[in-house]
Amino acid sequence: MGKYIVLSDSSEKHSAEELARNSGAHWARLGDKTVVWTASEKWTGFASKAIQAGISPDQAEGRELEGQLYLVIQTGRAFQDEHPEVRIVVEKGRYLVADLLPEEVSRLSESKNEWWTVRPLAVDSVIMDIVKPEARLALPGLQANIEAISQATYGSYLSSLVDFQTRHSLSSQFTSAAAWAVNQLQSFGYQAEQRQINVGSNSSFNVVADRPGSESGTRKLLLITAHLDSINIRDGKNAPAPGADDNASGAAGVMEIARVLAEHPAKHDLRFILFGGEEQGLHGSTQYVSELPEGEKTRIAAVINMDMVATLNTELPAVLLEGAPVSRSLMRELAEAAATYTSLIVQVSENPFNSDHVPFIDELIPAVLTIEGTDSSNNNVHTANDTLDHINYELALDILRMNLAVASKLLEIDNL
Known part of the structure; x- marks a missing residue:
């Protein structure tokens, strides 16, 4: 089993990705939210480094995963309306990170639905980013x-x-x-x-x-x-x-x-x-x-x-x-x-x-x-x-x- 923490880029002064890399954890970013997770037996070491990086001890306690993390992509609220029982770790509208047990993944994979999909969550990845390109000279x-x-x-x-x-x-x-x-x-x-x-x-x-x-x-x-x-x-x-x-x-x-x-x-x-x-x-x-x-x-x-x-x-x-x-x-x-x-x-x-x-x-x-x-x-x-x-x-x-x-x-x- 594992534990996870969700960090906000807007409120935290550290880099969630850097913290994860330095502590052997994994991360996935959705806009201004980053979920960081690792095996339960490795969490004490991660939590110690998280506190050193400025995360409060209470937050560094993390939350237990019941299963594994998956990426859900939906149109509107199609997935959430159909499956309100699913444990959502991060919600960013179109993109969700869900905590799913193997039997839940199996059941969801059998559903035929055009408006949502469940995929393995890629480790150490950017699911959705916010970019700030330089403006060009307008023609x-x-x-x-x-x-x-x-x-x-x-x-x-x-x-x-x-x-x-x-x-x-x-x-x-x-x-x-x-x-x-x-x-x-x-x-x-x-x-x-x-x-x-x-x-x-x-x-x-x-x-x-x-x-x-x-x-x-x-x-x-x-x-x-x-x-x-x-x-x-x-x-x-x-x-x-x-x-x-x-x-x-x-x-x-x-x-x-x-x-x-x-x-x-x-x-x-x-x-x-x-x-x-x-x-x-x-x-x-x-x-x-x-x-x-x-x-x-x-x-x-x-x-x-x-x-x-x-x-x-x-x-x-x-x-x-x-x-x-x-x-x-x-x-x-x-x-x-x-x-x-x-x-x-x-x-x-x-x-x-x-x-x-x-x-x-x-x-x-x-x-x-x-x-x-x-x-x-x-x-x-x-x-x-x-x-x-x-x-x-x-x-x-x-x-x-x-x-x-x-x-x-x-x-x-x-x-x-």
């Missing part, structure tokens, strides 16, 4: 483009999507929402269409809109994506599912960035995708990636995905950039754009889960999920309560500005 042309992001037009797209009673992927309302999106994108001048996908034994749609670049020869391809569907998992397929944050906020963000970029020709190819079947298991994005020719995959410079960008779960507006090692360069670009053009706090993680960036990452395509920052959980997703009155426009618009800045650079917009 005047890019600044003007970013200032074209409008709450009025973004809000109108958001309201139009929420007006559909549900956007469940297998509903007639989803089909209507997809047709609405195609019409909007065509009105901006893009080549837009619905493409049929399979959701189990049924069918739904992706919406795909293209604009070719002006560069001769081989051009790069930038994808800006979100899922269009919504779901009410508490009350069923036919229940109201306004999905204001999950994911009208991201889909409306695609529409708003498309509107702004329509006015700015670029060297490289631009594609917007609104995926269907996301809530049933990433069907739209998985099928899209599986059907890509190899040459098309290698052309993709980046995938910027927006999923839940408009609820404030942190004390100050924050964005979480979730990717993988293949996404590191793109994550750096997004973090620097956030520092340059917004006031967002930037969180980063290389633990991708359950959004449309994952199928791309699985094929080693650089993709990043841009999602609202996570300290507490969004309690309204997947319910009838995911409504416009919970939307934080300041947060959403800053995430759009960050994404637009990076998209403009990657596309090599003509007026920059």
